[in-house]
Amino acid sequence: MNKRQALLVASMCYIIFFSVLNGTMFNVALPELSQEFSLTPSGVSWVVVVYALIFAIGSVTYGKLADIYPIKRLIVIGLLLFSAGSLIGFFSEDYWMVIVARIIQGSGSAAIPALAMVASARYFPIEQRGYVMGFVASTVAFGFGIGPLLGGGIAQIFDWRVLFIVSVGSLLALPVLIKALPHEETQGGSFDVLGAILFGLGVAAFLLGVNTNVWFLVIGVLFFVLFTLHIRVKDQPFIQINLFQNKKFGLLLLFALCIYFSHMATFFVLPLVLADVNKLGPGWIGLVFFPGAMIAALLGTRAGRLSDRYGSHVILRWAAIMMAMGFLTISSLISVSVIWISVTLIFIFLGFSSIQASLASHIASTLDPKETGVGLGLYNLTAFMGGTLGPTLVSAFLELNTTRWNPLHPGGFASYSNGMLLLSLISFSSLCILAVSNRRMSYVPAAE
Structure with missing residues (x-):
């Protein structure tokens, strides 16, 4: 990796960190927003919902635009929108201004992960992509780990509006990105x-x-x-019909849906478990999650290197096994020890981080080069939908109050145990999907 590529990786990770922070910090500030503007829980939830909607749609749109227009131009537009929305939010006096700010933020923030994945596939040879995506995965894990703690501290010491101004710091990377990103001409075609x-x-x-x-x-x-x-x-x-006929691509998207479903559902189920079963407060619950997030951040680049050495399909397989066994372990020990839950989360987070480091490159290898942008955009969208479906459907499952399914569980709080067992089964199912996908023919990129 030359100096220009190293600068590109560093600057991409920098802006991804702010994108992840922006998605995690605001959850802890919702009570303050609700109190200041006298909102119901459903009313204040739109701060999260509108951002999520725009972000999901934008991830595919920017991916498609990257197949036509230079990434450098698109990333400049995205960062400027991201910062403009942040400034509007910082100076907002009414709730409608907060919503407008989140819409503009989402329209800019969506460019960051979408274009970072396209840049990794376009500007780095296949033997380095796992290493690059390992840095990205480590950054995401670190952002998830530090975001709630940082957001809670800022909201408590200063004001929730300061959370908006934090994201303006992403603009510091703009000069470096402009220098590091290669010059490209606009491709033929229309949007x-x-x-x-x-x-x-x-x-x-x-x-x-x-x-x-x-x-x-x-x-x-x-x-x-x-x-x-x-x-x-x-x-x-907008999307070529033959992309939906690429069966390996479709199977890998289904694999991603299962993995993100399981992982994001963990962030919903385990806080309930730790509060209800173990009687922990919010601060202690955050500390249970923190070691796993930090270790995944530290070892994410290692997973990327292993992906380059042994093949992404090998890392994906073992990472999914780690997640599935981790969920099964928590299902069995859910009422035994908080320490065991925290230790097991290290393996779940590390497995998820390893999948993040390997999956984008694996998906890109199945796509025609002209479809890389929109294909990776669909991957981002699928991951997002999995993360949305997981907490929603698992919450409905918990309300069924099922009896004990796991014979290894000693008893008590069976619904929680069964919920984690369900996540384990979904993760094991993803292994079957991955095995089938590896037998399918794929597109071979014309040039690396």
Whole structure:
């Protein structure tokens, strides 16, 4: 890796850190927002929901734009939007201004992970991609670990508005990115605006259906049907129809859905377990999660190196096994010891970080080079949807109050044990999906 590539990796990780912080810090500030603007829980939740909607749609849109326009131009636009939304939020006096700020933030922040993945696939040879994505995975793990602690401290010492101004620090990387990113010419082709709108509305309706009203799911299906009909007749559609015919790509997206479903559901189930079973407060719950997040951050680059050495499919397999066994262990020991839960989380977080370091490169290897941007954008969207579905569906499962399923569990709090067992089964299922995908033919990139 030369000096220019090293600068590019460092600057990408820097802005990814701010993107992750922005997504994790605000959760701890929701009570302050609710109190200041006299909001109900459903009302204040829109601070998170609108950001999530825009971020999900934007991840695919920026990926598609990267197939046409230079990444350098798109990342400048994204960072400027991200910072503009942050400034609006910092000076907001009314709740509607906060919502507008989060919409603008999301439209800019979505560019960061989407374009970072495309840049990793486009500007680095295949034998270095795992190493690069290892740095990205470590940064994400560190951001997840430090975000709630940093956000809580800032909101408590200063004011929730200061959380917005933190994200403006991402602009410091802009001169380095402009210097490190290679010069590119605009590619031939046009952007399918109608296709993007139909796809975006379908995604938005689906996410609203999962989080609010089931009738939005019906509306989402309608928009996706219209989108499918549109791309069949459009000369240069938002997403090429043959991308959906790439079976290995589809199977890897399903693998990602299972992994992100399981991992993000952990952040919902375990705080409930630690509060209800172990009687821990918020601060102690954060400390239970902290070691796993930090160790995953420290070892993420190592996982990337191993991916380059032994192949991403090997790392994906063993990382999924680590996650599945970790969930099974917690299911069995859920009422035994907080220390064992914290230790087991190290393996779950390390497995997830290793998958993050390997999966994007593995997916990119199945795509035609002209479809890398939108393909990785769909991967980002799938990961996001898995992270949304996990907590929502597992929360519904816990309300069923099921009896004990795991014979290794000593008894008591069976619903929590069964919830973790369900996550273990989903993770084991992802191994079957991965095995099938490895038998499928893939696209071979024309040039590395």
